[in-house]
Amino acid sequence: xxxxxxxxxxxAVDYYQRLGVTPFINAAGTYTILSAxxxxxxxxxAVALAAxxxxxxxxxxxxxxxxxxxxxxxxxxxxxxxxxxxxxLATAACITRGNKSAVINxxxxxxxxxxxxxxxxxxxxxxxxxxRDCGARLIDVETLDEYERAFSERTVMTQFFNAAEGGxxxxxxxxxxxxxxxxxxxxxxxxxxxxxxxxxxxxxMGFDLVAFSGGKGLRGxxxxxLLLGKKDLIDAAQLNNSPNSNTIGRGMKVGKEEIIGLVxxxxxxxxxxxxxxxxxxxxxxxxxxxxxKSVPSVEARVFIPPVANHVPHLLxxxxxxxxxxxxxxxxxxxxxxxxxxxxxxxxxxxxASMGLAGGSNVIVVGVWMLQPSEDEIVARRLQExxxxxxxx
Numbered sequence: 535x536x537x538x539x540x541x542x543x544x545x546a547v548d549y550y551q552r553l554g555v556t557p558f559i560n561a562a563g564t565y566t567i568l569s570a571x572x573x574x575x576x577x578x579x580a581v582a583l584a585a586x587x588x589x590x591x592x593x594x595x596x597x598x599x600x601x602x603x604x605x606x607x608x609x610x611x612x613x614x615x616x617x618x619x620x621x622x623l624a625t626a627a628c629i630t631r632g633n634k635s636a637v638i639n640x641x642x643x644x645x646x647x648x649x650x651x652x653x654x655x656x657x658x659x660x661x662x663x664x665x666r667d668c669g670a671r672l673i674d675v676e677t678l679d680e681y682e683r684a685f686s687e688r689t690v691m692t693q694f695f696n697a698a699e700g701g702x703x704x705x706x707x708x709x710x711x712x713x714x715x716x717x718x719x720x721x722x723x724x725x726x727x728x729x730x731x732x733x734x735x736x737x738x739m740g741f742d743l744v745a746f747s748g749g750k751g752l753r754g755x756x757x758x759x760l761l762l763g764k765k766d767l768i769d770a771a772q773l774n775n776s777p778n779s780n781t782i783g784r785g786m787k788v789g790k791e792e793i794i795g796l797v798x799x800x801x802x803x804x805x806x807x808x809x810x811x812x813x814x815x816x817x818x819x820x821x822x823x824x825x826x827k828s829v830p831s832v833e834a835r836v837f838i839p840p841v842a843n844h845v846p847h848l849l850x851x852x853x854x855x856x857x858x859x860x861x862x863x864x865x866x867x868x869x870x871x872x873x874x875x876x877x878x879x880x881x882x883x884x885x886a887s888m889g890l891a892g893g894s895n896v897i898v899v900g901v902w903m904l905q906p907s908e909d910e911i912v913a914r915r916l917q918e919x920x921x922x923x924x925x926x
Contacts, residue, residue: 558874561912563843563900564725568876570749570756571903573795577754580798581791589790591777598793599768602760602800607734610768612775613748613793614759615786617724620745621664624720624761625651626782627743627770628691629668637773638780641669648690652681652717654708656700657693661722665693668782678703678711685715696723696736697842709740718742718767724759725842727751729808733800737762743771748792751845754799755792811902812846818901818909819848825913829920831856843900847878850897852920859923861897867919875915 550557564571573581595613602611614620629647630636636647651665655674662672670690675681681703692712694705705721712719721741726732728751736744741763748758761771775783816836823834831853836846854860859867861882868875878898897916901909 556874558869558876559905559908559911560876560903561868561899561901561908562876562878563847563903564747564750565879566749566756570747571751571753572905573755573799574753574802576802577795577798581755581795584791584794591790594790594793595772595775595788598797599772601797603762603765603768605800605804606737606762608737608762610763610765612761612768612771613788613796614745614761614775615757615788615792616749617722617745617747617759618661618664619783619786620759620761621661621720621722622667622786623771623774623783624743624745624763624767625665625668625670625691626774627767628718628720629670630770630774632766632770632773634773637778637782640782641667644669648688650686650688650690652684652689652692652712654681654694654698654701654703656702657695657698659695659698676702678707681708681711685717689715689717692717692719694719694721694741696721696726705736705739705741713740718764721745725750726844727803728806728811728844730803730806733762733803743767748796748799751843752796752799752803754796758788758792758796758799760796760800815846815902818904819846819899821909822848822899822901822913822916823850825917826850826920829857829917830924832920845900845902848899848901850899850916851893851895854895856925857920857923858925859919860894862894863923864897864916864919868915871915871919873911875912 560568562568598613599611603609614623629640629649649670650673651670652673652675655676665672673684675684694708709719719741720743721736722745723732723736724745724747727746743761743763746760748754748760749756774781776787819836826832827834832850834848834850837849838844838846865877865881868877878900880892880898882894883892
């Protein structure tokens with residue numbers, strides 16, 4: 535065949551089917567273990583096109599960072615391999631500050647390097663490991679006075695978990711005190727869009743580095759994150775990042791497809807409207823609520839977490855004396871049905887997202903990742919499961 539002859543488009547193979555992995559309807563949310571969000575068509579198209587042509591990865595990182603920084607009203611930006619990678623790279627940036635010898639030697643050789651990170655005790659969480667991986671030592675504080683007194687010649691960064699339910703020190707005070715001591719402050723806001731404006735609210739508030747997940751509300755590739763902030767710190771983070779060899783971030787590779795996918799997702803997200811998104815999610819929740827409330831004793835209401843996953847969720851409760859099934863059992867039956875449906879992990883237990891209620895008779899439906907017509911399927915299946923458990 536001549537070199538310039540067109541070739542037929544490749545047909546897609548359903549590898550989920552080939553591998554025996556069953557997809558599900560996502561009535562949970564953007565949880566990593568459930569493969570986070572789905573990418574809009576525009577993002578998928580950008581990823582597919584990027585996959586066809588090679589580029590120099592460092593050039594792409596730089597160009598993408600400059601583009602994103604302009605769009606998101608900050609000095610610098612870096613696409614990372616997830617928000618946890620952004621936390622690690624932020625810490626590494628503050629420790630190494632462009633010192634190439636330090637970049638090579640952390641976390642095992644810390645002589646002469648500052649390595650103390652101040653954090654509110656209530657903000658300690660499952661991602662502390664990303665900070666400790668860099669050779670950092672976490673210093674806990676609870677009050678503003680303790681925070682003031684915690685700074686030393688070894689302090690290198692302060693860390694703030696944006697969605698923490700506890701903590702007595704405000705964002706504003708956290709930034710003010712850190713800057714008084716000349717120390718950069720980092721904000722983990724991984725799941726904290728929408729609202730859209732949060733993409734610049736925290737850098738404009740004064741946080742020197744802010745991390746977001748690329749695969750949650752932004753609807754980019756799941757294995758992406760976004761680190762925003764001061765240009766010198768972003769540059770230092772990139773020195774610790776792949777594709778640079780012998781760095782703490784070498785294993786946290788981001789491919790050309792992921793970089794382009796996240797840039798496209800940011801463009802897509804900035805074209806959305808908070809009010810329109812909320813109205814759509816409320817519409818889905820209302821449809822499901824109307825259907826399940828036809829079952830005796832069932833009540834349903836919309837709840838919006840104040841920070842993380844700040845979108846309408848549907849909370850369904852019922853009288854377990856009349857409907858003889860626990861919420862955990864409802865979740866399992868939905869998971870085992872056809873089609874398979876995953877409910878929010880808060881269902882039947884402790885909250886999986888800030889402010890979401892938990893209880894043995896509480897079903898939580900995350901509606902924002904549902905595809906067209908899936909709200910009707912979720913409503914029908916929930917109604918069936920609850921009715922089938924009614925005491926006769």
